[in-house]
Amino acid sequence: MAGLSPERLAEVKDRLLSRKRNLWLEVKDQLKTSIGDGYQEMLATARDEEDQATVSLMAETSLTLLGPKRQELEAIEEALQRLETGSYGLCEVCGQPIQPKRLEIMPEASLCRDCASQREKLAKATGR
Numbered sequence: 001m002a003g004l005s006p007e008r009l010a011e012v013k014d015r016l017l018s019r020k021r022n023l024w025l026e027v028k029d030q031l032k033t034s035i036g037d038g039y040q041e042m043l044a045t046a047r048d049e050e051d052q053a054t055v056s057l058m059a060e061t062s063l064t065l066l067g068p069k070r071q072e073l074e075a076i077e078e079a080l081q082r083l084e085t086g087s088y089g090l091c092e093v094c095g096q097p098i099q100p101k102r103l104e105i106m107p108e109a110s111l112c113r114d115c116a117s118q119r120e121k122l123a124k125a126t127g128r
């Protein structure tokens, strides 16, 4: 554990879940606008399994406009998994606890500040 109290972890989980729900609603809206009737069909068959529906809908649609939201949803999903396994709050690169302030702002963060900025630099360097 990364020194986070059970209360804090429960709070984080709540935040992640409500953020996921909001994102999911936004994604649904976007899909509705982009795919139209086909989407309604997909949704009608998938309504009971919203989580799976998110995954399969997004797997089936390679809409670039969903990019950032899709990434955020995936990050949230991973953070929720880390909450389950008890590795939440630890940087996945260096294994050090992620700064509490950082988690406060970005509860789905999986990297500490240093590793995140390093990765950004790397992405910028290789992205050109």
Ligand SMILES: [Zn+2]
Residues within 6 Å of the ligand: 091, 092, 093, 094, 095, 096, 111, 112, 113, 114, 115, 116
């Ligand atoms: Zn790190």
